[in-house]
Amino acid sequence: MQEYSLKSVSPAINHYGWTIDTNDIYAAKRRRASILELAGLSGHQAVIAESQRRFNASIRDKTETIDPDLKRCIFNIVMKKGGREAWELIRDYHDNSNEDDDKVAAIFATQHMQSQDLYREFLDWATSGNVADQNMMFMSWELELVSSRAGSSAWWPWLRDNWSEIGTRFAGSKRVLPEIIDGALRTYCSMETWEEIEMFFKEKDAKSIERSLVGAGESIKARAMYKDRDGESIRTWLREKGYLN
Numbered sequence: 001m002q003e004y005s006l007k008s009v010s011p012a013i014n015h016y017g018w019t020i021d022t023n024d025i026y027a028a029k030r031r032r033a034s035i036l037e038l039a040g041l042s043g044h045q046a047v048i049a050e051s052q053r054r055f056n057a058s059i060r061d062k063t064e065t066i067d068p069d070l071k072r073c074i075f076n077i078v079m080k081k082g083g084r085e086a087w088e089l090i091r092d093y094h095d096n097s098n099e100d101d102d103k104v105a106a107i108f109a110t111q112h113m114q115s116q117d118l119y120r121e122f123l124d125w126a127t128s129g130n131v132a133d134q135n136m137m138f139m140s141w142e143l144e145l146v147s148s149r150a151g152s153s154a155w156w157p158w159l160r161d162n163w164s165e166i167g168t169r170f171a172g173s174k175r176v177l178p179e180i181i182d183g184a185l186r187t188y189c190s191m192e193t194w195e196e197i198e199m200f201f202k203e204k205d206a207k208s209i210e211r212s213l214v215g216a217g218e219s220i221k222a223r224a225m226y227k228d229r230d231g232e233s234i235r236t237w238l239r240e241k242g243y244l245n
Helices: 002-016 026-041 045-060 068-096 100-112 116-130 133-144 149-161 163-169 176-185 191-202 207-240
Strands: none
Touching (some): 002 026, 026 068, 045 068, 068 116, 100 116, 149 163, 176 207
16 A cells, blocks of 8 residues: 555656745645655655654754744654654654643654554653653554554553543543543454453443444444445455555
C-alpha cells in the first residue's frame, strides 16, 4: 500500500513543495501538509530527509522554527523513521511546551511509532500524569488513528495488563474512559481478539464503558468480516498492479 500511495502522491510534490505563501488560504496550507505527510509516510526519500532536517534544526539544535502548518506533518514523518531518539525529543518537546497545540502534535505523532516497546513506553508515560486530563481526549482520538502495526498490536495487551490502574484513575470521568476504550479497541479486526476482550470485561465492573464496548465489538466484527470476505481479492489486485510482492 505504501508503494501505491507513493505513486499516487509523488506528482503533487513538485507542485506544492515546502514553501508556504503568506497569501495561501487555509485549505491550500492543509493540502500541502497532507500531501507532504502522505509522501513522507509512504517512503518518499526527499520528503523524509527534509522533514528530518527541519525537525533536527528546530527541536534538537534550536536554530530554526517549524512552520505551525507543517508541524504535525514533520513530527509524524520523523516519528515513523526516527525510533527512540525521535520519541525522546518529541516527548521532551511536549513536556517543555506551554502550548496545547504543541502538546497535541506530540501526542498525535506517536501513532506512527514502529516499535511495540516504544509504544508501550508512550502509553505508560501518557497515563502516569504526564498528559493533562483535558488532553486525554486528544490521546483517545489518536488511538483510533493508530497507523502502525506496532501501535495497534500493543494497545489491547497494554490495556489488559494495566486495566486496574487505568479503570481506577478515570473512573470518575463519564467521557475520557469510554473514549479511551472506544479508540483503543476499534483498531482490531480479529474475532479472536474480540472474544478475548469480551471475556476479560465480563469479569470486570464495566458499566461505565458498556456502550463503548458494544460499539467496539460491532466495529471489530465488521472489520473481521470485511477482511475475511475481501482481503484476498484486495491482495490479489495489489499484486497484479505491482504494489505487493
